[in-house]
Amino acid sequence: QVQLVESGGGSVQAGGSLNISCVDSGYTDSGVCMAWLRQGPGEEREGVARMWVNSGSTNYADSVEGRFNVSQDKAKNTVYLQMNSLKPEDTAMYYCAADRGRSRNCFSDRFSPAEFGDWGQGTQVTVSS
Numbered sequence: 001q002v003q004l005v006e007s008g009g010g011s012v013q014a015g016g017s018l019n020i021s022c023v024d025s026g027y028t029d030s031g032v033c034m035a036w037l038r039q040g041p042g043e044e045r046e047g048v049a050r051m052w053v054n055s056g057s058t059n060y061a062d063s064v065e066g067r068f069n070v071s072q073d074k075a076k077n078t079v080y081l082q083m084n085s086l087k088p089e090d091t092a093m094y095y096c097a098a099d100r101g102r103s104r105n106c107f108s109d110r111f112s113p114a115e116f117g118d119w120g121q122g123t124q125v126t127v128s129s
Contacts, residue, residue, distance in 0.1 A: 002024070002025055002026030002098075002118050003024075003025040003026075003120075004022055004023070004024050004025075004096045004097070004098060004118055004119060004120035005022065005023045005025075005120055005121070006020060006021065006022050006094065006095070006096050006120040006121065006122060006123040007020065007021055007023075007123060008020035008021050008123060009094060009123030009124045009125045010124075010125070010126070011126040011127075011128065012086055012125075012126075012127055012128070013127070013128050013129075014086060014087055014088055014127055014128065014129050015085060015086065016086050016127070017082070017083060017084045017085075017086065018082075018083045018086065018125060019080055019081070019082045019083070020036075020080070020081050020083070020094055020123055020125070021078050021079070021080050021081075022034075022036075022078065022079045022080075022081075022096030022120055023076070023077055023078050024077050024078070024079065024096075024098060025077070026098070026100070026118065027074075027077035027078075028053070028100070029053055029054070029074055030053065030054050031053075031054065031100065031101055031102045031103065032053040032054075032098055032099065032100050032101075032102065033050055033051070033052055033053070033098070033099040033102060033105075033106030033115075033116075034050065034051045034053055034070075034072070034079045034096070034097070034098055035047060035048075035049065035050035035051070035096070035097045035098070035099070035111070035116060036048045036049045036050070036070060036079075036081045036094060036095070036096060036097075037094070037095045037097055037113055037116075038090075038092035038093065038094045038095065038125075039092055039093050039095070039122075040089075040091060040092040040093075041091075041092075043092075045095070045113045046061065047061055047111030047112070047113075048060070048061050048063075048064055048068065048081070048094070049061065049064065049068055049069075049070040049081060050070070050106060050107070050111065051070050051071075051072060051079065052105045052106060052107065053072065054105075055105075056071075056072065057105070057107075058070050059107045059111075061111070063089075064083075064090075067083065067084050067085045067086075068081060068082065068083050068084070069081070069082045069084075070082075079096060081094065083125070086125075086127045087127060088127050088128065088129045089127075090125060090127050091125060091126050091127050092124075092125060093122040093123070093124050093125075094122060094123050094124075094125050095119055095120055095121075095122045096119070096120040097113070097116035097118060097119050097120070098116060098117070098118040099115050099116045099117060100117065100118065
C-alpha cells in the first residue's frame, strides 16, 4: 500500500521559515503530479503548490507565490515544501498528495483536492503574529 508521510511542521513566528517534507513509498519519476495542500481551521482544503515530477516544474497558488518553494530529492523519494516569510494566515494542516499514472502535466487541471488519489496524514504548521 502506497504511503505518504509528512514531517517537519511546527510553530513559528510571522516572518519565519519552515521546511516540511513528504516521503512517498510509491515514488516514481514519471507520470506523477505531487502536491501540497492545506486546510485551515474552519476552511476548505486548498491547493498550495504542485510539481510535475517528470520535469521538476512547479506551480503555486497566488497566496504563496514567491514565498514557498517545492522541490524533490529523487534519491530519497521525498518532496519538500520550503516556506519563507510565513504569515499567520498560513496556519493550517499541510497535506502531501499524489496524482499518479498521468500522461500529461497536471498544471492545466483545476487545483482541487479531488484530483489527488493518495494522501498523507498531514503536518500542522502554526504561525503566530
